[in-house]
Amino acid sequence: MTEWTQDAMNARLVRYADLVPCRTAFIDTRTPGSTEKENFTIIGPGVSESADQFVHITEKHGFNVGAARQPFGCVNSQHSHETAEVFVVHSGHWRLLFGPNCEDGSLEVGPGDVASVPIHMFRGFEKIDEGKGFLFVVLGEDDPGKVTWAPAVFEAAADHGLKLVKGGRLIDTSAGEYELKDVELEEGLDEAALADLRTPPLEKLGECVLAAGEGEANPESPLAGEGVAEYGVIVPRRTRDGFAPGPIKGWWPHGFNLRRLVLQTGAYVPMHARHEAEVLFVQEGxxxxxxxxxxxxxxxxxxxxxxxxxxxxxxxxxxxPCTLFVVRGTEDPAMPSFASPAQ
Incomplete structure (x- = not known):
């Protein structure tokens, strides 16, 4: 049985100031407009295509946690995911762009907003206000697979010497790293494959966004008490710890719940243990x-x-006040076990 000493717990803490970025994570790293983005892998392998990506915590959780930091005007190119991709906006204002060529509309999000983009559709995002912004990202499953890029992304990357090997490994042909005859490269999708990744109607995608401050606290939450409120954000189905589905349910698997926990000054949640993975991200306070x-x-x-x-x-x-976003492993988190009766 592991003894959770101070040092052992400190190893499970990743402070914002200690995050290690990767600027060569993806095939669009040299594409004009995308060169300044920073990618972070906090928990799990993520979907980075670069051997330079630093992973802070390798322990399997049933989901991955990462982040992106970008300055004004910086773009993350159009791509599709095999598992859930959830954005929690920590800072800055962002535009989510849909369709292989950004032709299917967009949604704007800001600090405290949450957006879960469905699997098997193209999305990208850009920072739209001054200064740097930071997105906390949750990906479904221990192995979230690889990114599928829109055809235009391959074309732009090729102009800068970057190629993607089948399986999701990035190579730099301009640096003479590899002879292309020795590897099998990923190629852009054909029309039939593109059709399988079509964008749902924009009004349908609106069901996948929750603005900061929206939603109602759940009075049945086992953590609820004086000055403590827990809100469901992504709840795919009714849970054993008392949360009804929604407000973001999704029509694709998530494999986790996302909650917002708000503690007023002096508020306290007594000693309790969870029966599934629990990851805390401090939004403010x-x-x-x-x-x-x-x-x-x-x-x-x-x-x-x-x-x-x-x-x-x-x-x-x-x-x-303090606001936390909490990822609870599984779509049906259990009731916590309190060391003493909840106060």
């Missing part, structure tokens, strides 16, 4: 996470994965 052998104070942008079965508590010791 600070929170103290305490367990028998130590504690961690998290600030905005920090990420912590709490061990399954570890009794822990939350307290907001600051003078302003």
């Amino acid at each position: 600070t929170v103290e996470v305490r367990w028998e052998d130590g504690s961690i104070v998290m600030g905005a942008g920090d990420t912590l994965t709490v061990p399954v079965g570890l009794a822990h508590s939350f307290r907001n010791t600051a003078s302003v």
Whole structure:
């Protein structure tokens, strides 16, 4: 049985200031307009195509957690995913672009907004206001597969010497890394394959976005108490811990729940253990996470994965409210086990 010492828990904490970016993660890394984007892999392998991608926490959770940071005008090119892709906007304003050539409309999101883009459709995103912005990203499953790029992305990348090997490995032909005769390259999709990745109607995609502050706190949440409110954000189906489906349900598998947890000044959630993976991302404010052998104070942008079965508590010791986004493993999280009756 693992002893969750302070050092062991610190190894499960990724502070925003300690995030290690990769600027060569994908095939569009040299395409004009995309050169300044930074990709982060926080938990799990992610979908990076670069051997240079740093993975902060390799432990399998049943989902992956990553992030993107981009300046004004920077674009993440059109691509499709095999598993769920959920954006939690930490900072900045962003435009999500749909269709292989961005021809199928767009949605705009800002701080605190959540968007879950369906699988098997093309999406991209761009930063649309001044300064850098940061997106927290959750991908479904331990192995989220590889990215499928729109044909135009391959064409633009080829002009800058970047090629993609079948299986999702990026090579730089301009640097003479590989002889192309020795590898089998990915090719753009044909018309039939493109048709299989068509975009749902924009009004349907609107069901996949929840704006900051929207939704109602669940009074049946086992964590609810004085100054503590838990909101369902992505709840595909009714759960054992008392959440009804929605507001984002999705018509494709997610494999996890996403919740928003708000603690007012002085609010406290007593010691309890979860029976599935639990990852915390601080949107704003600070929170103290305490367990028998130590504690961690998290600030905005920090990420912590709490061990399954570890009794822990939350307290907001600051003078302003704290908002956390919480990923709960599985689509049907169980009731937590409280060390003492909930207060």
